[in-house]
Amino acid sequence: xxxxxLKRFLAVYxxxxxADAARHLGLTQQALSASLANLEEEIGLRLFDRSPGGVTRAxxxxxxxxxxxxxxxxxxxxxxxELRSLGEGKSGTVTVGVGEAFAGDVIVTAVLALxxxxxxxxxxxxxxxxEQLRHRLYDGEFDFIAAGVSAFELERxxxxxxxxxxxxxxxxxxxxxxxxxxxxxxxxxxxxxxLVPYSRPSDLNTIVDSFVAENLEPPSRIIGSDAYRIGMRxxxxxxxxxxxxxxxxxxxxxxxxxxxxxxxxxxxxxxxQASLIYPRHRPLTPPARLLLDEVRKHAHExxxxxxxxxx
Numbered sequence: 001x002x003x004x005x006l007k008r009f010l011a012v013y014x015x016x017x018x019a020d021a022a023r024h025l026g027l028t029q030q031a032l033s034a035s036l037a038n039l040e041e042e043i044g045l046r047l048f049d050r051s052p053g054g055v056t057r058a059x060x061x062x063x064x065x066x067x068x069x070x071x072x073x074x075x076x077x078x079x080x081x082e083l084r085s086l087g088e089g090k091s092g093t094v095t096v097g098v099g100e101a102f103a104g105d106v107i108v109t110a111v112l113a114l115x116x117x118x119x120x121x122x123x124x125x126x127x128x129x130x131e132q133l134r135h136r137l138y139d140g141e142f143d144f145i146a147a148g149v150s151a152f153e154l155e156r157x158x159x160x161x162x163x164x165x166x167x168x169x170x171x172x173x174x175x176x177x178x179x180x181x182x183x184x185x186x187x188x189x190x191x192x193x194x195l196v197p198y199s200r201p202s203d204l205n206t207i208v209d210s211f212v213a214e215n216l217e218p219p220s221r222i223i224g225s226d227a228y229r230i231g232m233r234x235x236x237x238x239x240x241x242x243x244x245x246x247x248x249x250x251x252x253x254x255x256x257x258x259x260x261x262x263x264x265x266x267x268x269x270x271x272x273q274a275s276l277i278y279p280r281h282r283p284l285t286p287p288a289r290l291l292l293d294e295v296r297k298h299a300h301e302x303x304x305x306x307x308x309x310x311x
Contacts, residue, residue: 008036012036017055070140078140091118097136097142098126098127098133099128101248101272111294134154146163159279168246170263170268170269171241171242171260171263173235176241184264186211187216189265193221194207194219195231204224223240228248
């Protein structure tokens with residue numbers, strides 16, 4: 001399979017029709033159809049079912065090819081970037097996924113340090129939930145991710161380098177009825193609404209299990225959101241309670257006056273293993289290695305440990 005064929009295959013898959021994919025690629029529909037037919041003939045499998053008007057629907061073989069095609073194209077692009085970086089010495093691109101449990105101050109310090117050393121290096125930072133970031137790492141989109149590992153396992157060809165551990169905390173608005181109580185019990189939280197990550201149902205399961213373990217009524221009023229800014233607005237404007245990694249809400253807790261307060265209760269919680277995750281089966285580009293070293297350096301200098309100890 002040629003890279004050109006894979007690129008055209010993905011265009012058809014993503015656009016859902018030959019006509020739209022052909023316009024996107026700047027090809028005629030006939031040329032694209034012929035290229036796709038050649039690919040199917042080469043592998044001996046039908047990748048799409050075609051409908052009138054050029055509409056396509058991927059077969060089970062087409063769906064199976066998608067992650068491999070994306071990974072192959074990403075690897076090709078990374079090879080180009082690495083060669084350019086090696087040839088120029090001080091340029092290139094590094095793309096990093098940053099999970100919600102990894103302290104932002106370490107990433108900021110590392111990025112600024114690398115910019116001082118290599119000002120021509122382009123740095124891309126993408127935030128998201130750790131569970132989702134790992135799949136994009138597998139697809140080859142990221143050089144590495146700095147993420148909080150809790151419930152998921154990594155694929156065999158990926159290395160996890162643990163940096164620190166942190167336990168999720170419960171937060172609410174600063175004038176919440178529970179904010180100033182010093183000896184909270186889980187029963188005190190009965191009846192309050194909860195804000196939970198939409199894309200990570202395991203968090204809600206942990207909350208529910210904590211209530212059930214104490215023979216309490218689990219929360220029934222739930223808002224699921226992956227929109228951080230909207231979530232913070234909701235939290236500051238209502239009686240919502242949220243279980244969250246300390247690093248994610250550190251800025252709000254450190255403001256004067258602070259818009260959020262940490263509840264004085266230990267459960268429910270989840271322990272996150274903040275880690276650097278990178279591939280073993282493909283070498284990091286020089287800029288990626290430099291940034292990874294900067295993150296290690298500033299994490300081990302104590303910034304993370306100090307934050308965790310004071311949380």
